[in-house]
Amino acid sequence: MPSSTVLSRIAPQPASYWQVARAHRYSLLFALPLLLLYEGLAALLSDSHGAGMRNGADVIISSAFYAVGGRYGSALFGLVVIGGSIWLIGRDLRLQRVGGGGGGGALRGRVFAGMFAESLVLALAFGTVVGLVTAQLLGLAPFAAGVQGIASQGPVTKLMLSLGAGLYEELLFRVVLVSGLAWGARTLLGWRPVAAGVAATLVAAVIFSAFHYIGAYGDPFRIDSFVYRAVGGVFFSALYLLRGFGITAWTHALYDVFVLVV
Numbered sequence: 001m002p003s004s005t006v007l008s009r010i011a012p013q014p015a016s017y018w019q020v021a022r023a024h025r026y027s028l029l030f031a032l033p034l035l036l037l038y039e040g041l042a043a044l045l046s047d048s049h050g051a052g053m054r055n056g057a058d059v060i061i062s063s064a065f066y067a068v069g070g071r072y073g074s075a076l077f078g079l080v081v082i083g084g085s086i087w088l089i090g091r092d093l094r095l096q097r098v099g100g101g102g103g104g105g106a107l108r109g110r111v112f113a114g115m116f117a118e119s120l121v122l123a124l125a126f127g128t129v130v131g132l133v134t135a136q137l138l139g140l141a142p143f144a145a146g147v148q149g150i151a152s153q154g155p156v157t158k159l160m161l162s163l164g165a166g167l168y169e170e171l172l173f174r175v176v177l178v179s180g181l182a183w184g185a186r187t188l189l190g191w192r193p194v195a196a197g198v199a200a201t202l203v204a205a206v207i208f209s210a211f212h213y214i215g216a217y218g219d220p221f222r223i224d225s226f227v228y229r230a231v232g233g234v235f236f237s238a239l240y241l242l243r244g245f246g247i248t249a250w251t252h253a254l255y256d257v258f259v260l261v262v
Contacts, residue, residue, distance in 0.1 A: 021115050022244040024092040025107065028085045030115050030246035034167040034253055035081075041160035053157060055164030056215060057172040119247050122239070123254035130235055134228040150217050150260070158260040166253025173208040173233065174240040174248060197241075205233030 020026060042054060054062075065080075066073030135141060150161060181200035185191040191199070209229035213221045240248040 017111060017114055020108075020111055021118070021247065023096070024088040025096075026111055026115065027244040027246035028089055029107070030112055031167060031249045034163050034249055038160060038163040038167055041156060041163070045157060045160060053153070053161070053217075055161055055168050056211065056217075057168035058164050061168060061172055115247055116250065118243070119250035119254055122247070122251040123258060126232070126235065126251065126255045127259070130228060130232045133231050134224065137227055137231070138224055140224060155261055159257060162256035162260050163253050165256045166249045166251070169208070169211075170236065170240065170245060170249045170252055173204055173211075174237055175245060177204045177207065178237050178240070201234055201237040204237060205230045208233035208236075 038055075038058075045053065062073065062077060065077040069076035150158065153161070178197075178200045181203055182193075182196045185196035185199055186193060189196075209226050209232075212229055213219055213226075219225065236248055236252060239251060
């Protein structure tokens with residue numbers, strides 16, 4: 001008869017909050033309200049023809065799907081997002097059941113509450129940390145970049161764009177771009193995973209920063225704001241790798257809400 005000591009050694013241990021919060025079943029569901037709020041506000045603010053202001057990253061992603069699917073591009077995008085999310089969440093739940101532990105099969109509300117609190121703290125700290133790093137790099141006083149191109153918009157529009165930035169910019173620049181560049185460096189160039197990841201993060205951060213100066217609502221180019229956003233891109237990439245998509249998207253969205261709305 002095995003002793004309780006032996007049983008305790010072989011029994012799966014419950015996963016901690018820091019592990020569970022990165023799981024797809026939590027990360028993707030946590031990001032879902034951003035999608036619903038953004039799309040709801042975008043529909044509310046659209047004109048009689050259904051057109052209106054959208055986040056730039058959303059436009060880029062949507063345009064790619066319209067180029068492939070024509071008039072069914074929007075439906076194709078929704079199918080990919082919903083289908084992909086269901087597949088990832090289902091796979092996560094299957095792996096959790098097979099592996100044991102993992103925080104249990106049922107979703108826990110306190111995990112989502114912790115994820116929101118974590119995102120809120122990170123959003124509040126983001127401007128200070130990135131501003132200090134930028135100041136050290138450029139030899140300036142502590143710096144924070146604001147968004148000038150949409151400063152004249154109303155608070156509801158700013159809220160909509162902030163939520164869209166958190167969702168779609170993280171999807172485009174972290175999930176797609178960083179992952180794609182790292183895969184290309186490993187597969188095509190034969191780089192080691194760490195070198196490929198670092199290079200992908202830096203290149204994506206520069207592209208992410210440059211993105212804010214493009215288009216009718218882009219900001220006038222300034223080296224200090226460019227460096228600030230590039231450093232921010234590195235910060236968000238590191239956060240995505242360490243804490244997953246959901247927390248990164250909410251951190252970005254809440255930071256933009258503080259800057260643009262509050």
